[in-house]
Amino acid sequence: MGVRKISLVAMMVALIMVLTGCIQMEVGVELNKDGSGGMEILMAQNTDLLEEELDPEAEAETDSLTFFQDEDFEGMEGVTTTTEAVEYMDKGYNFAGEKAIIEIEDMESFIAQMNEKEGEIGLRLVDLDNGNKRFEMTVELGDETLDGQETTQDDAQVWAMLEATGMKILYSITTDYEVVSHNAHIVDGDKYSLDLLRLSRELENTDQDSMIFFVEIETETTTEPEEEVEQDDEESKGSREEVENRLKAAIQLDRNHQDFYGEALKELGILKGTEKGLELNKGLTRAEGAVMYSRLLGLEEEIELFASENPDYTTDFTDVPDWVKPTINYLHSKGYVNGISTTEYGSGNFMKETEYATLVLRALGYKDGEDFEWNTANVRAEELGLFAKDAVQPSVMLGGEFNRRKMAYISYNALFSVDADGIELIERLEEE
Numbered sequence: 001m002g003v004r005k006i007s008l009v010a011m012m013v014a015l016i017m018v019l020t021g022c023i024q025m026e027v028g029v030e031l032n033k034d035g036s037g038g039m040e041i042l043m044a045q046n047t048d049l050l051e052e053e054l055d056p057e058a059e060a061e062t063d064s065l066t067f068f069q070d071e072d073f074e075g076m077e078g079v080t081t082t083t084e085a086v087e088y089m090d091k092g093y094n095f096a097g098e099k100a101i102i103e104i105e106d107m108e109s110f111i112a113q114m115n116e117k118e119g120e121i122g123l124r125l126v127d128l129d130n131g132n133k134r135f136e137m138t139v140e141l142g143d144e145t146l147d148g149q150e151t152t153q154d155d156a157q158v159w160a161m162l163e164a165t166g167m168k169i170l171y172s173i174t175t176d177y178e179v180v181s182h183n184a185h186i187v188d189g190d191k192y193s194l195d196l197l198r199l200s201r202e203l204e205n206t207d208q209d210s211m212i213f214f215v216e217i218e219t220e221t222t223t224e225p226e227e228e229v230e231q232d233d234e235e236s237k238g239s240r241e242e243v244e245n246r247l248k249a250a251i252q253l254d255r256n257h258q259d260f261y262g263e264a265l266k267e268l269g270i271l272k273g274t275e276k277g278l279e280l281n282k283g284l285t286r287a288e289g290a291v292m293y294s295r296l297l298g299l300e301e302e303i304e305l306f307a308s309e310n311p312d313y314t315t316d317f318t319d320v321p322d323w324v325k326p327t328i329n330y331l332h333s334k335g336y337v338n339g340i341s342t343t344e345y346g347s348g349n350f351m352k353e354t355e356y357a358t359l360v361l362r363a364l365g366y367k368d369g370e371d372f373e374w375n376t377a378n379v380r381a382e383e384l385g386l387f388a389k390d391a392v393q394p395s396v397m398l399g400g401e402f403n404r405r406k407m408a409y410i411s412y413n414a415l416f417s418v419d420a421d422g423i424e425l426i427e428r429l430e431e432e
Contacts, residue, residue, distance in 0.1 A: 281403055
């Protein structure tokens, strides 16, 4: 098959999965420090569940997906292709199929040649301003409902059953470079994988039908730090530039570094951390999200005052730790937050990106159900320009499993967004 078709493989194999419920498929690319690399496409059937082989048309379709044609790479040196049979066990089931392999001596040159030869193939190696490179794959999502109609609860149960019997679609990037940022769902050593079934569920209620899967790698080439230019107030382009100049001097961290946002919030006194540090790789609990929400609004003094004036106030939530009770009590009394039930706040539950984006939009004065819907709040935040002034776009920082690093990125940009009164949150915080 032509390499250009790789970004479409997942959509095609999804249809086969619906017909059989017994297919595993993975599209993988590799980039090594010595410049070499490769590509693999694996497709296998659950032989324990199939009483008979795929019909000829379906089998021909799988062959077209798993075999590369020699003419695809005609005239390209240092490229070899092979196909091998594979047998393995996963989740207690036996699988058998084929793996198509491309071994490439110069991966960067190969990507450039294929993009020129066949048009955009969905692979890019992007040079970043900070001297790093970002290896990107374009992931296309097709209509993966079971009957072409809107997904129902019954459909979800069927998908869960199929996954339990081994149904899987993965995109993966493997590299021996130092990875400083990524949006993978799964990390196994040097291998970073995106689970398309999980991604489909995450984007179920959005209009998004594709995304950029990436790993940012640290190369040996470094760029000279930008010379700091002092500006007086008249030359300043606004509060964001003033604050960022101050933060860059204090943090001594490249502005585009993935950890800049967490360190910036720490410098501003918004993100406190623990004795273990900021723990940016960890998930964000609902209790922690409530605290961040209160700090973005500068409510700490009001919370202390409320607690002192209402010492007997309590919610019906039985799962709120003592350290966060004053915050939850105050926010709940104002109707700013709700529990997951009448007796549980869900303090230890990890937040999703949509849930935290909901809190941020509320902090900016937007109203649930009028200005945005909670289950698409992250998409709406981008539409409202929350990240428009940041050189690091949300496609780089967000997506995948939500954690404290991604929370910091959203929170930091929220500081420079105007609220319902036309005032930036950072201005309100600095006035206090």
